[in-house]
Amino acid sequence: MKASEFLREAEASKRLVEKLQKERSLSAQCRKNGWTDISGELEEFERVLHQSRNVEKMTIQNQLEKIHNGVKKFQRQITDVKPTAELIGKLKEIMTEVEVSINTFKEDHRLRFEELLKEERICYQEIAAYEKKLETWTLAIKLDPKLHPAPLVKVSKPDGDIPSEVRALESFLQKTGGPYGGWDQYDHQAFLKVWTKHSGRPAFRKEARLYLPGKSLEEIEQHKEWYQELNRLQDKKREAIQQWKASKQQERQARIQSQEEAHRRERENKTQTQQHGAEEERREAEHRLEEWREQQRKKEQQIQEQRLAEEIYQMRQAKVGLLGEERRRQLEVKLAIEEQLRQRREAEEAQERSRREEEQRQLGERRKVATMGIKRFQERDLHKVEKKIQERQLSEQQEMEKQKRIAARIKEKVEVHISRNPSRLTQPTKGWEERMKHIGPSGGGPVLHMFHRAVPSWRQGL
Template sequence: MAALATTLCTAKHCSGEGDCSVQQPCTSSLDSVDHRQARQNAAQFLREAEKNRRQIEKLEKERTLSVQCRKNGWTDVCGELEECEKVLGEERNAEKMNLQKQLVKIHNGVRKFQMQLIDVKPTPELIERLKEIMSEVEISINTLKEEQRSCLEELLKEDRTCRQEITAYEKKIENWSLAAKSDPKLPTAPTVKTKLPDSDLPAEVRALESFLQKTGGLYGGWDQFDHQAFLKVWTRHSGQPAYRKEAKMYLPGKTLEEIEQHEDWHQELLYLQDRKREAIQRWKASKQQGRQTRIQSQKEVEEAERREKEAKSQANQHRTEEEKREAARRLEEWREEKRRNEELEKQQRLAEEIQKRRREKEERRRQLEVKLTIEEQLRLRREQEEEEGRRKREEEQREMEERRKEAIKAIKHFKDRDLHKVEAKLQEKQLREKEEEERQRRIAAKLKEKVDSHVSRDPSRLTRHTKGWDERMKHIGPSGEGPVLQMFHRAVPSWRQGL
């Protein structure tokens, strides 16, 4: 999807340029092939998923292991299987939710990209934004593919391991029906052919080999698969007693007593192996000392042999020089033949290069013709569009001129109407003002008729005391004596006093 969207944007961006128009058909054909291949892969994946889903449903319907376990009294095995199934179901649901979230994120990115392509013009900003959206979608798709690939690889590994374990268990069950146990506590071990202990070996090594012969070989009387399963569980729990419950699941044919006996055997084996390693280290040290003595004597022998070889080398030197001259002559002949072959190859390459240039020149000429044809078509289309645009502009100009004339007439009509209204309002206002002046004049005349008394002026009332002042002076007295308030002054610094 990301590759298809990128190709679509490139084609849109190049539609207005002459250089990109030639390469557009080839690119679209490649995109169609990729898209078809992607659809085929998606259809195949969906068919396989549907097939796996039907197989899972069939297996779940046919599952009767839990019922058989309850009938046989294996309640602990049944509980462990149910718990394991529950854990696997939860993990599967969590993985399904995560996958759905990633698919929704990719779907939203594609929808966002599609919304950006609706009714828009191809601008550089839009192309950059589309590229960012496409890169995010592509990163999400690649991340999802990588996660699914790693998950599939892990599942395939687990499937191979399970198949191997099932095959081993089947072989083991078949062997049960054939072999009989002689001792229920300690199973008989197959006869192990071991080499007789050498008297030259340390006592610890002989003790380990004797122990293995007595106890049934490298696996303690068990087969290899059971011993490997025991070691895996024992190592995981570091030898703690809690490993026995899990070991019972991996070894359903063994009892706890047999597992404990095998644990004791394994610890004894580890102890003997440690002693063997220490004895071997000591034995190696003594051998190393004897080896150094032998090396010293060998060096003296080699020195004598070296002198003898030098005498022989002098005789062989002359023969070697003859061989070198012969080899140089053959080398020169080979070089001459190689030079002739290179000249022939160079002529052939030159002829092929000339033919290739002719084909490229013919291809460029053909592409140029196609380009010129397309440019001519584009030029004719642009001229046609310009002619149509010019006619539309002329029609719009005429319509605008007619509307302008009509607007001028309407404006003149509205101006005359407004002028008549303004004059009428002005006359009405003047009439109201005259009526108001007449009414004021009548009111003044009436008031003048009512008021016929004359008031004389008294200049002394301006300097006369008010009643409030007289009331205040009753308590203070006419002399103005009253309480003397304290007057504060600024302090004078000591260094300025007396100046």
């Protein structure tokens, strides 16, 4: 089915070629009307196409001959030979080479068909564009073929933050006729196609005359200079925008970092203020409690002294007449003992009070040392964070410089101009000449059969 379909497509293509050759009367008409330059260019273009078709036909014949020789070699290897491991390995290598050749042949043809279909679509679009252009020519005739200024475009007042390269590109487009340089959109697209095809080499002028019959060589040269200047300004604009974006990104990062640093410092100050306030309140509460305790002790001491004095007075008043010298002496001894006990109790209370004050002082010193340690740790953490931020910025800057160096190196490698020699494609190689001495040239008739990959007997059924 594939072979029959291929033959039908080949027959249809052959009939289409014959029809186009019969309808090719443009050359005679051009000579009759005196358009010798256009007819000569068309004949030159047709000759180039014919040569490329012959080269492609020879390449296809070489590929088919290579596949055919591989199949013949495989057939010679499997006739009247005992199967051994070495023979099977050799057959596998031959079959692999043939299979690779067939797959390469199919892939080349598939890519070629895709390119032809793409060119066909492009040609169809160009023909439609030219038909539309011819319709517009019937309605209006151009009086001045030179560049016309583009229509005025309302442009907002440029901001001071916009790079100068962007404003330069906008002013250039306004002065030279807009994004197409004063040309029609279809003419500019045809110019771009030819320019891209020839990579800006001088050889593009001949083909540009075919695509732009209404433009002179001077106009094409002016448009080429305009397009080169436009590309240069666009490159500068892209570089300026990238630099502007990088600077804005750095400013944004610096602003965010400064805001984060300010928020962090504000939080630290607030936390420290709260800690100091809590400590002050705690010290004031402890001081008030200590004063209240001292007042309570003084009140109790005064009450005890008053009670003791009243008891002594009552005892003296009650027993003043009954007690003798011994009783009075005992009472004095008792009073002296009570006075000693009172003094000892006051000394113990004073020692306890001094001990509590010493503990409060030591606790205050420990709190002060802890506050200084916390502050020192916070300063160390801040220093580490700032160091990490500087290292990250340095690494980003080094990465950007590395990318720029790589881009410059790639640009230096890419900008290489190599001269082409199309005649080398049609010259046979030394190996082919040696082979033709013994084999002889093969037939050049049409291919009626399509060779397929054979399946060996040892692999059947797997």
